[in-house]
Amino acid sequence: MSTGGAEAAAAAAVEVMSSEAYLAGDAVREARELVAELCRHFYLQGWVTGTGGSITVKANDPAVLLAQQLIVMSPSGN
Numbered sequence: 001m002s003t004g005g006a007e008a009a010a011a012a013a014v015e016v017m018s019s020e021a022y023l024a025g026d027a028v029r030e031a032r033e034l035v036a037e038l039c040r041h042f043y044l045q046g047w048v049t050g051t052g053g054s055i056t057v058k059a060n061d062p063a064v065l066l067a068q069q070l071i072v073m074s075p076s077g078n
Contacts, residue, residue, distance in 0.1 A: 019068075027061035031072040039074050 022028060034057050042048045042055075056073040 022059075022061060022064050022068075022070075025061060027064075028059040028070060028072065031057045031059035031070070035072050035074050 035055050038055050038057075039048075054074050056071050059070040059072055061069060
């Protein structure tokens with residue numbers, strides 16, 4: 001009897017739990033806060049209009065594979 005299916009299901013469950021933990025983790029929270037802070041600062045300095053442009057920040061977490069790390073961005077005005 002093959003356990004390949006069970007192993008794949010277990011690996012997928014760990015990946016989902018890891019993804020949820022990553023999204024709720026400090027790296028993503030800090031990146032979201034940084035995007036908001038940068039947008040606020042740039043607007044108050046007169047460097048950008050309220051809806052012009054976009055800011056992106058990578059949510060770096062060494063425990064997460066590079067290809068699976070998020071890039072958090074400000075919403076566009078469109």
